[in-house]
Amino acid sequence: MMQAIILAAGQGSRLEQYNNGKPKALIKLDKSRLINYQISIFRYFGIKDICIVIGYEGDMIRSTIGDHCHYINNARYAETNSLYSLWLARDWVNDDLVVINSDVLAHPNIFWHLTVNPGNSLVYDSTSGTDDESMKVELAGNKLRHISKSFAVIEKSKGESLGILKFQASETKLLFREVEKALSTGGVNQWAPAAFEGFARKKAINCIDIAGLPWVEIDYAEDLKNATGSVWPEIRKAINLPPYNQVFELPVHSNPERLQGGNHVSY
Numbered sequence: 001m002m003q004a005i006i007l008a009a010g011q012g013s014r015l016e017q018y019n020n021g022k023p024k025a026l027i028k029l030d031k032s033r034l035i036n037y038q039i040s041i042f043r044y045f046g047i048k049d050i051c052i053v054i055g056y057e058g059d060m061i062r063s064t065i066g067d068h069c070h071y072i073n074n075a076r077y078a079e080t081n082s083l084y085s086l087w088l089a090r091d092w093v094n095d096d097l098v099v100i101n102s103d104v105l106a107h108p109n110i111f112w113h114l115t116v117n118p119g120n121s122l123v124y125d126s127t128s129g130t131d132d133e134s135m136k137v138e139l140a141g142n143k144l145r146h147i148s149k150s151f152a153v154i155e156k157s158k159g160e161s162l163g164i165l166k167f168q169a170s171e172t173k174l175l176f177r178e179v180e181k182a183l184s185t186g187g188v189n190q191w192a193p194a195a196f197e198g199f200a201r202k203k204a205i206n207c208i209d210i211a212g213l214p215w216v217e218i219d220y221a222e223d224l225k226n227a228t229g230s231v232w233p234e235i236r237k238a239i240n241l242p243p244y245n246q247v248f249e250l251p252v253h254s255n256p257e258r259l260q261g262g263n264h265v266s267y
Contacts, residue, residue: 008102009055009074025102053085080188101163106215129160144205
């Protein structure tokens, strides 16, 4: 049975004024939230063991999702990044693993490509990744060679990583050794791909081009506009038609009034 980790500890300060100070995972999509969609699509593909690494306003995420997922609290969210959040989940993992950033909105077919592809896998878009903020990938054939935002590291970019990867159960110990190694050499304020590249030097990561399928990583106001105005409408069409309408159902908020402000539960 495959597991999934959603990295959702960050503050998302660049979108604070557009998302009313909520975590990016709680960006609204119609009557639901971005993280609700991610969880639903995981469940559609049989991934029911889901861990959410929370930090900033983590109680809001917990009250939205309820007890349907496992939670790990990154109390150091303000001084760390996704690499450290991933490391915190090391003892929870015991099977094949999907890792996703909580600010990624992607078409269901992208998850299909990831789940059916054998071995360790990364999805990327060959039509994207030309700006400084993109997490670019360099390939050797269809295998990951380098992954970085820096053009100084990526000599020949083949596109942009979506921030969605899959690792075989037999390789997860290696993954977390590489996470620990990256933390020890580069510190806690690094993105998770700092470990993925080290992993790829020892075990192959197959790279799957999903060009043409709608997706967006929501970092800026322009991304949010693209997500709600373009990407989500395309996804909504897909989940209202076969095959996804057969079993796909967006979860209802466990406690929707908590998203309107009010007192938050501390933990």
